Amino acid sequence: MSTFISELPKVELHLHIEGTLEPEMVFALARRNGITLDYQDESALKAAYQFADLQSFLDVYYQGMQVLLTEQDFFDLTWAYLVRAYADRVRHVEIFFDPQAHTGRGVPLAAVVSGIHRALEQARQQWGLTSRLIMSFLRHLSEAEAFETLHHAEPFRQQLSGIGLDSAEKGNPPTKFSQVYAAAREQGYRLVAHAGEEGPAGYIRDALDILQVERIDHGVAAITDPPLMARLAQERIPLTVCPLSNLKLNVIKSMAEHPMLQLLHAGLCVTVNSDDPAYFGGYMNANFEALQQGLGASNEELLQLALNGVEACWLSPEEKAVLT
Ligand code: HPA
Ligand code: ZN
Numbered sequence: 001m002s003t004f005i006s007e008l009p010k011v012e013l014h015l016h017i018e019g020t021l022e023p024e025m026v027f028a029l030a031r032r033n034g035i036t037l038d039y040q041d042e043s044a045l046k047a048a049y050q051f052a053d054l055q056s057f058l059d060v061y062y063q064g065m066q067v068l069l070t071e072q073d074f075f076d077l078t079w080a081y082l083v084r085a086y087a088d089r090v091r092h093v094e095i096f097f098d099p100q101a102h103t104g105r106g107v108p109l110a111a112v113v114s115g116i117h118r119a120l121e122q123a124r125q126q127w128g129l130t131s132r133l134i135m136s137f138l139r140h141l142s143e144a145e146a147f148e149t150l151h152h153a154e155p156f157r158q159q160l161s162g163i164g165l166d167s168a169e170k171g172n173p174p175t176k177f178s179q180v181y182a183a184a185r186e187q188g189y190r191l192v193a194h195a196g197e198e199g200p201a202g203y204i205r206d207a208l209d210i211l212q213v214e215r216i217d218h219g220v221a222a223i224t225d226p227p228l229m230a231r232l233a234q235e236r237i238p239l240t241v242c243p244l245s246n247l248k249l250n251v252i253k254s255m256a257e258h259p260m261l262q263l264l265h266a267g268l269c270v271t272v273n274s275d276d277p278a279y280f281g282g283y284m285n286a287n288f289e290a291l292q293q294g295l296g297a298s299n300e301e302l303l304q305l306a307l308n309g310v311e312a313c314w315l316s317p318e319e320k321a322v323l324t
Pocket of ligand 2: 016166194217
């Protein structure tokens with residue numbers, strides 16, 4: 001690992017907290033909660049981390065998170081992530097959680113939000129690591145179910161900065177969620193959505209025009225649509241790109257083909273993020289390193305990507321100035 005990367009202060013804007021569940025913790029929580037797993041041991045579970053596409057990952061991801069039951073489980077999960085992020089010199093995080101993946105199993109939303117929030121608060125107090133929390137709707141479920149979740153989250157409104165949209169992209173376009181995004185906007189939530197990961201560039205346009213999001217998660221399909229790229233550059237719409245995720249889910253064939261630097265040099269506000277690091281082979285520094293080693297990114301380019309993260313985050317201008 002180059003010292004340039006390890007010492008670079010970073011901001012993480014695309015991280016699913018359930019995607020930080022390491023195999024060791026899956027087994028520890030299964031023991032603590034009296035759950036029997038389908039896998040013999042950690043190495044058998046790790047062997048299942050071979051993904052053909054987004055859906056084959058999601059199947060393993062939703063299965064793994066079934067060991068998360070209590071407030072303490074969500075605290076421990078989040079704290080373990082924050083320890084790793086802080087060690088990677090991450091100074092601010094904006095993290096997703098999937099409420100429906102837990103309430104659908106009978107876990108109270110209060111336990112989920114409280115456990116995550118308690119860990120975020122502890123990191124702020126101990127290290128000055130700041131954070132925002134984003135509630136993400138599962139797009140393979142209906143818009144009515146997203147509305148139920150939005151309603152259900154009202155008691156936790158103060159802990160939630162924004163809403164997002166994740167899970168299976170193909171066949172679940174942004175337009176499916178236009179009403180619930182309008183309602184969330186009325187309630188003052190900030191809006192982001194996954195778009196253009198496996199789905200077409202048109203989903204990025206729809207997320208901007210119909211959902212009115214301020215930031216696109218992934219968005220790498222923009223590379224196929226030069227007019228859209230020009231617009232994203234012109235409006236400085238941030239893309240929260242996840243290099244190792246794109247590689248593991250076969251969005252790209254090799255890191256050498258990743259569009260990150262083309263997007264950067266076309267003037268887009270592209271940022272580096274780890275998505276589901278327990279499943280995709282690395283946290284923030286590993287993603288920067290993949291760009292350096294696999295794509296040949298220079299220190300100057302890596303610095304610009306890190307600065308874009310600061311530009312794209314939801315801190316105040318005064319707080320951002322401290323990070324740069
Ligand atoms: N894409 C869509 N949904 C997800 C992802 C992702 O990369 N990670 C967790 N849920
Ligand atoms: Zn994601």
